[in-house]
Amino acid sequence: MRKEIVIGPIIMLVIWGILTLGGYINPLLLPNPIDVAKNLWGLLSTGVVFHDLGLTIYRTLAGYAFAALIGIPLGLFVGYARKVYYSFEFVIDFFRSMPSPVLVPVAMLFFGLGDASKIAIITFTCGLINLINSMYGVTQCKKVRVMVAKTMRAKPVQIFRHVVFPEALPRVFVGLRLTLSLALILAVVTEMFTGTTNGLGRRIYDAHDTYNIGEMYACIVLIGLLGYTLNKVFIGIENKIVHWNRS
Amino acid sequence: MTYIQAHNLSKHYKASYEGQEQTIEAVRNVSLSVEEGELVTLFGPNACGKTTLLKMIAGLEKPDGGGFVTIDGKKPEETRIGYIFQNYSDSLFPWKTAIDNVAFPLQLSGLTPKESRKNTIDFLGELGVEIPIDSFPYKLSGGQQQTIAILRTFNYHPEIFVFDEPFSSLDFQARLEMQERFLKIWDKNRKATVFVSHEIDEALYLCDRMIMLTKSPARLTKILKNYLPRPRRREMLNDPNFIDLRKEAIEIFMQEVPA
DSSP states (O other): GGGGGGGHHHHHHHHHHHHHHHOOOOOTTSOOOOHHHHHHHHHHOOOOTTHHHHHHHHHHHHHHHHHHHHHHHHHHHHHHHHHHHHHHHHHHHHHHHGGGOOOOOHHHHHHTTTTHHHHHHHHHHHHHHHHHHHHHHHHHOHHHHHHHHTTTTTTHHHIIIIIIIHHHHHHHHHHHHHHHHHHHHHHHHHHTTTTTSSSSHHHHHHHHTOEEEEHHHHHHHHHHHHHHHHHHHHHHHHHHGGGGGOO | OOEEEEEEEEEEEEETTTTTEEEEEEEEEEEEEEEOOOOEEEEEOOOOOHHHHHHHHHSSSSSOTTOOEEEETBOGGGOOEEEOOOOOOHSSOOTSSSHHHHHHHHHHTOOHHHHHHHHHHHHHHTTOOOOOSSOOGGGGHHHHHHHHHHHHHTTHHHHHSEEEEETTTHHHHHHHHHHHHHHHHHHOOOOOEEEEEEEEEHHHHSSEEEEESSSSOEEEEEEOOOOOOOOOGGGGGHHEEEEEEEHHHHHHHHHHHHO
């Protein structure tokens, strides 16, 4: 890691500190960084936030995993069966273009107010993104590599296992990276709007409603850190697995 | 004994050029034969249709009506063909290490990864060729990568070899090294071989016979025979016979090819 990485955050904290401690901003809108840090420490040291944090992580990862398990195999399949894809192209593009929060009422009708409706929304939205990316992974396969296997009389299953699947993996991982961020976004948004009583999204909303602004910002920072950590861990895994495609 | 027999091969393509459907003639009435254990080079200008001709010989493209290819009496589709592609970075598997790339044909045949690796190491030992076995291809030089691609094809133990300008994207020095390395490997596995090249020195030095093609559509103009003994050595390039042969080849090229 480069040393320079700390410069940006320090500048940000300094500006934040000057604006708030210098009295340029109403502390009801934005408390100073020390207040927020104290709040965050309070949430973590007393452990009150862990229940909500755990639920948000659970919903994010459950929806994310279902989206991967359903979207990737389907995408690889339609990558092979182009006719199937063309038949469903409109349907896929239609749902993919739809802002997913509009599905919240539908999911609540079908799956109620519990975890199921949140996980369903994440699965549906992220699943489509995985499907599209996995499909492109197959269709953008290098023809020469497939030809190498074919000239050596590889069976279709072997061509898939040794050539097409690894060839598609970098694109599959593009989908997995995009959906990881999106799954967290959707988890928090659905926690705010589906009448749940727990989760980080709910906690932020409640803190706002009760003018507990310090806690609200502490939760926002916490979600930011969670998203950042998930993304870093993911990129580490991605660079290990699709090492030939390191960005 | 004749091993590869190509009879009256022609090929037309449909292509759209500036929005208009056009028929492009790539190869016209080429017949040729390759003896058992013989190395024949196809020499011709860039984009003359050499690759199309090669693909027809290997059964990857169908010749137009009337043309056919037999290999030891069989169709190309029924023959084990060792095809070496021009672009090694597109043909190697970057997710496999060097040794697993070379072992690929053995894995296809049903051996476990461990067995195929072991057999491959034995095979490399027999050939006397060393490669950085645990490196991934993208970490290696162009020459090393093409060496791996060639070894992978030899490890398939094909009945014939077809090479599509395998050294054309290498720099001059790597190219010379690869010619020697290729000859060393090939000398231990002499099979009927068709080798496409647009480098006249390379095509002459490697071959038993060099088939000269015109510019597009590819037609056969002349076949030159190289009588130099095998194994070939670089010093042979100074042999008076070879110098005469090269002179003749260039004269034919000047007369026939630009026409």
